[in-house]
Amino acid sequence: MDTFNLFWDGLLTALHPENLLFALIGCAIGQAIGVLPGIGSAAAIALLIPVTFTLSPISAIIMLAGIFYGTNYGGTITSVLMNTPGESASVVTVIDGYQMARRGRAGAALGIAAIGSFIGGIAGTVGLIVAAKPLTDVAIRIGPPEYFALMVLGLSLLTGLASSSAIKSIMMALVGLLIGTVGIDPALGIPRFTFGNPELLDGISFIAVVIGLFGIGEILQNIEHRDQEVYTTGFGSVLPNREDMRRSAGPIGRGTLIGFVLGIIPGATSVIASYLSYGVEVKRAKDKSRFGRGAIEGVAGPETANNSFVNANFIPLLALGIPGTASMAMMMGGMMANGLVPGPRLFADHPNFVWTLIASMIIGNALLLIMNLPLIRFWVLLLKVPYGILFAIILEFTIIGAYSESFSTFNLLVMAIAGLASYLLKKLDYPLAPLVLTLILGPLMEENLRRSLQMSSGNFSILVDRPVALSGLCLAAVVFVWPLIRRALTHLWKVRQRPTVSQLDARGNH
């Protein structure tokens, strides 16, 4: 019952007016970010981290977390009304959601998405509560070698599982690690890679880099093309009717499970969760032809999976200190910037913080449900702002965000370079998530490796002597090597299948 007491205290703290206010602000901002094209949650969180310095750490993180899961609620609106996903995760909702809107049932689609998201979100949070105690017990036994191994594992999962181009992910991860080494070296205090520039002594600001990569990069991509078509379609009643609820119950349940399981594993993305849920619903449906033409299951399942995923994502972050996605890495950055290091020790050292955060997640999801059911027309109004004005405002906020982190105009230069780099990298199909992850994890990894070696007086075997560390590293090695093995096997299999004449086209190629 220890957990219950902790949770109860957390709930009371979360209900303080100040924390409640920031939960509301965070959710509102998140919802708005989700609705508006041209800015995503990673950039928004990065932008607002400097603003949170003036707040108490717990209010700050409550707000950032609200932004994080709020964007999922908002992204549904553009998917359903405009056939355009507002957030990458809402891509799947477009399929049936837009079709429902065309039949005048936009309200029901949005309503069921909100309800499903709420249930998914609560499930994710409950999972976190349940997992907390056992993980805290494990936490005590985690030392620098285990930390290092866990980080390597988290990194390997992100580069290995998240994309089939493992080699590009690895390259991006390495670049991120390299950028992280700039600054004063923690061992001897010597400047590294600063080339005599005093601005670089503190290292390259990850906030400026992330705002540049995601915020400016997005603007550059959008501004390339001239016109941004925006239009809305009509509404129906807001609430789904009984038939809708009956049909959606199953998808919501399955979606919750899918999202939750994928959310705990670092390296998955919310898109995978929603896509998987959609696939499951189609498979299970007796009348498959309904899908793609406005089947409510196609909205209920993915939206639930997506929100359950997002809330479950907090579990590896808070309990183990491993961010599973780029947005989580931003949350981690935000916490660290406010003096809180996520990881097993967090539960032990700052129980009140953790439990308040968990309680606020439940409150936040409830607030978002209210914002999305009766108040939804207000958000739809936001869509009327033309992108020609919107991008300028976003640009302004990115500048404020990057500048105010340390009041340096040098950060603006960093941001611009990062933006250009992001634009180029996206064109060349390099994934950005590994870069962001290592930018934040890199210095921590180096620190833990250093401390491990100090503990063992320079002997690397400390990493393999301790069982947890060893298993972590072995698992990481397997994940890294797996794509190569799979490729070699596929290649061998292809070679076996000698091409037949029918497979050759007129030019004699395969």
Add this chain to the structure above:
Amino acid sequence: MTRSRQVAAGVFALLGVFAIVESRQLPYYTSNGPGPGFFPLWIGIALAVVSTIHLVQLLVPHRAASRRTAHSALTRREAANPDPSDQVQVPGDVDAAMTGDRADDPSEELMEAQPTSLWPGRASAARVAIVLCAILYVALTLESFGFTLSMFTMLVVVLLTLGRQKPWVTAVVAAVGSVAVYLVFTRWLQVQLPPSPIPWLSALGL
């Protein structure tokens, strides 16, 4: 497109080499454990090696893959750029789009039916350049002109050229964007943005 990818891989390889060279100048190991040169050296080596492998992958011409691979490459491209049209978007390789890899296998690139041009035309490149210059402009003038003035001028230029807004809309948005935002951030959020050095503006509290 392959050429650009090869160049990119080459650049990364050079970055790795650069890291190796620079970190050799730092102490590698100290009595206390790894020194400053340790981590960057190994990162540099790894980067150089992996980038070179990737470069080699891109340079070695594969046998053209089947049409099916080319078709899926095109579907993925469509899924990666959802455009607001009346057609429902089919999520081909949606997760691939999000994690940023499409035609990874060089053979697919050779078989593309229509190579969509990777690089933007002149007008688009100019728009991109304007955004970047706007940021640099603010970087240079923020502390000398003060936030209000610097941001106001930037917004006006950007809204007129890129946003293609009418002058009165531009004026209103730029004014609100500079003055109101300044006041909100400095008074309410306690973020110290640079004030204007111009006397009559600072008399107004800007």
